[in-house]
Amino acid sequence: MLLKLAWRNIWRNKRRSMIVIGSVMVGVIALIIIDGLNNGFLSQMLFNQVDLNISHVQIHKRGFHDNKVVQSFIPDKKKVEKILRKNGKIKHFSERVVSFGLVSSAVSSSGVFILGINPEDESKITTVSKSIIKGKYFNGKGREIVIGSKLAEKLKVDLGGKVIALANRPDGSIGSEVFRIVGIFRSPSSNFDKTYIFVPIKTLQRMLGIGNNIHEFAIVTQNYNLAETVRDEIKQELSDKYEVLSYHDILPLLIMQMDLYKETMYIINMIIGLALIFGIINSMLMAVFERVNEIGVLMAIGMKNGKIFSMILLESLLIGIVGTVFGVFIGLGLNEILSVQGIDFSLFSKSLESWGIGAVIYPHLSLENLITTFLMIPFITMLGAIYPAWKAIKLEPVAAIRYV
Amino acid sequence: MEILRTENVNKIYRDNGVPVQALKDINLKISKGEYLVIAGPSGSGKTTLLNLLGTLDKPTSGKIFFENSDYTSKNRKELSEFRLRKLGFVFQAYNLIPVLTALENIEFSMMLLGIPEKERRERAMNLMAELGIDDLADKKPNEMSGGQQQRVAVARAIVNNPLIVLADEPTANLDSANGSKLLDLMEKMNEEKNITFIFSSHDKQVIERAKRLIILKDGQIVNEN
Ligand SMILES: Nc1ncnc2c1ncn2[C@@H]1O[C@H](COP(=O)(O)OP(=O)(O)O)[C@@H](O)[C@H]1O
Ligand SMILES: [Mg+2]
Numbered sequence: 344m345l346l347k348l349a350w351r352n353i354w355r356n357k358r359r360s361m362i363v364i365g366s367v368m369v370g371v372i373a374l375i376i377i378d379g380l381n382n383g384f385l386s387q388m389l390f391n392q393v394d395l396n397i398s399h400v401q402i403h404k405r406g407f408h409d410n411k412v413v414q415s416f417i418p419d420k421k422k423v424e425k426i427l428r429k430n431g432k433i434k435h436f437s438e439r440v441v442s443f444g445l446v447s448s449a450v451s452s453s454g455v456f457i458l459g460i461n462p463e464d465e466s467k468i469t470t471v472s473k474s475i476i477k478g479k480y481f482n483g484k485g486r487e488i489v490i491g492s493k494l495a496e497k498l499k500v501d502l503g504g505k506v507i508a509l510a511n512r513p514d515g516s517i518g519s520e521v522f523r524i525v526g527i528f529r530s531p532s533s534n535f536d537k538t539y540i541f542v543p544i545k546t547l548q549r550m551l552g553i554g555n556n557i558h559e560f561a562i563v564t565q566n567y568n569l570a571e572t573v574r575d576e577i578k579q580e581l582s583d584k585y586e587v588l589s590y591h592d593i594l595p596l597l598i599m600q601m602d603l604y605k606e607t608m609y610i611i612n613m614i615i616g617l618a619l620i621f622g623i624i625n626s627m628l629m630a631v632f633e634r635v636n637e638i639g640v641l642m643a644i645g646m647k648n649g650k651i652f653s654m655i656l657l658e659s660l661l662i663g664i665v666g667t668v669f670g671v672f673i674g675l676g677l678n679e680i681l682s683v684q685g686i687d688f689s690l691f692s693k694s695l696e697s698w699g700i701g702a703v704i705y706p707h708l709s710l711e712n713l714i715t716t717f718l719m720i721p722f723i724t725m726l727g728a729i730y731p732a733w734k735a736i737k738l739e740p741v742a743a744i745r746y747v
Numbered sequence: 748m749e750i751l752r753t754e755n756v757n758k759i760y761r762d763n764g765v766p767v768q769a770l771k772d773i774n775l776k777i778s779k780g781e782y783l784v785i786a787g788p789s790g791s792g793k794t795t796l797l798n799l800l801g802t803l804d805k806p807t808s809g810k811i812f813f814e815n816s817d818y819t820s821k822n823r824k825e826l827s828e829f830r831l832r833k834l835g836f837v838f839q840a841y842n843l844i845p846v847l848t849a850l851e852n853i854e855f856s857m858m859l860l861g862i863p864e865k866e867r868r869e870r871a872m873n874l875m876a877e878l879g880i881d882d883l884a885d886k887k888p889n890e891m892s893g894g895q896q897q898r899v900a901v902a903r904a905i906v907n908n909p910l911i912v913l914a915d916e917p918t919a920n921l922d923s924a925n926g927s928k929l930l931d932l933m934e935k936m937n938e939e940k941n942i943t944f945i946f947s948s949h950d951k952q953v954i955e956r957a958k959r960l961i962i963l964k965d966g967q968i969v970n971e972n
Contacts, residue, residue: 642803644856644903645832
């Protein structure tokens with residue numbers, strides 16, 4: 344009955360309540376859009392890197408991640424392969440030779456990571472094969488090379504053009520090879536496009552004189568969330584001659600940023616809540632003062648202060664819930680539309696691309712933040728009624744009734 | 748059986764620092780089942796006295812006993828509980844909660860007592876039928892006339908079987924036909940259920956029908972019969 348009473352009280356002054364509900368709604372919509380954008384931005388930043396290159400889990404010889412020297416080979420390739428094959432959580436894996444070197448054309452040269460890959464395996468691991476804008480992803484034979492569009496610009500080369508790659512061999516001599524460009528890719532990250540080139544694994548092994556050896560296994564699990572589990576499972580089976588890293592280990596700053604962002608979102612919730620709370624206090628104070636003699640009658644007939652206090656808090660809480668529910672619905676709808684089309688930040692895309700995000704951001708909501716908003720905003724709205732409710736119970740019944 | 752007694756009750760208001768003696772040495776004894784009217788001109792202290800008897804306010808000096816226990820020293824919460832269980836109120840106007848229907852208004856006091864929904868609905872409906880106001884059950888206060896609202900207020904006041912019903916000029920805003928209907932109702936409840944009624948009024952109609960009359964003047968009892 345108290346609930347019924349509180350609910351009907353809200354609608355006594357429809358306009359005033361609608362204004363407050365509207366402001367709660369706008370606040371909630373803003374929170375959802377902010378969260379969608381930020382979260383979309385961060386996850387795009389993360390997953391672009393994961394999908395382009397890093398994959399979910401990598402295996403190297405211990406120390407290779409920090410110091411990529413050419414002689415740091417995977418100690419026992421066959422054994423690792425066996426372990427990976429029998430793990431059901433692993434979808435695909437690919438062998439890589441990773442080397443740092445120089446690539447030059449007739450006019451220019453550039454420092455690059457040279458990745459020797461098996462295109463059939465690698466195309467299941469990263470999105471590079473789907474990012475080809477000119478030519479094709481090679482079939483893995485001979486001296487074919489795939490480079491990024493930014494690098495092609497810099498070297499002033501095009502499809503069919505020749506480039507020379509140079510890199511250190513384990514014995515200290517320099518290995519070199521001439522490659523013919525068969526494909527040019529363009530990813531969301533201009534930095535990646537400038538610094539990664541792909542050649543057939545056999546050719547790179549020969550150029551470096553390392554026989555059958557490789558430096559890295561790149562693994563894709565059934566689901567991003569399994570990366571840590573799979574890492575730990577593989578770790579258990581391998582000696583400490585190996586290092587097994589998930590994308591969390593490889594991109595610690597980004598992961599930290601995402602965690603930090605969750606904290607930030609609490610603060611943003613609070614700030615929006617704080618902005619709302621003054622409107623609530625004002626409106627609830629008016630609601631109390633309009634009803635002074637009614638509250639006096641309630642006191643006279645024996646309604647206790649605690650109940651009167653709760654009734655007023657409840658009114659405010661209901662306003663908060665109504666505003667939040669509508670805000671969430673509208674916010675989710677907007678977010679849905681935006682996440683299909685993406686928001687084009689072409690104006691700033693130069694900087695976004697160097698962050699590895701791409702010009703279009705697809706908002707993405709986190710359930711966790713949605714729940715935070717859902718709980719926090721009505722709660723804050725309720726807090727806004729504390730002072731008005733306190734005012735109400737401080738009324739003296741006689742004084743309140745005399746108002747009549 | 749005495750249920751209410753006042754001993755030398757005084758009430759002095761301070762109006763901008765100027766003391767106003769609203770009640771002076773009020774000594775009263777009221778027994779169960781009485782039907783008492785407190786009459787007197789405007790400003791004579793009727794409302795002040797009723798507020799004191801209703802524990803809504805405290806006397807400046809003197810004591811008020813209900814069933815031989817002193818209520819002038821009790822705290823707000825105890826008084827609230829006491830009013831809920833033992834007193835019924837009918838004010839001059841605006842008695843009812845505007846967002847609740849007549850039925851819900853009557854149920855409200857029972858809800859405060861924690862009576863389960865089914866029982867309170869039944870009791871409220873029965874009482875409305877008894878008072879002949881069951882056709883008002885689903886009406887909100889603004890859909891009722893003043894007289895209808897006052898009759899619903901009486902129903903609310905008596906639904907918890909109070910010790911005393913206090914009514915401050917209940918007919919003041921009613922025409923004489925409606926006033927008389929309201930008085931019929933209260934008289935009936937007094938006679939059939941032996942509920943004690945204390946009124947204030949300067950309405951001739953009310954005074955004529957009083958079973959016991961107290962006349963106040965300048966805060967003092969000048970005549971009692
Ligand atoms: N809150 C108050 N402050 C100051 N004076 C008051 C207050 N309430 C009542 N009075 C004074 O007390 C006297 C009695 O008032 P009241 O009890 O309202 O009389 P009645 O109900 O018989 O008209 C009047 O002189 C009135 O002005
Ligand atoms: Mg009066």
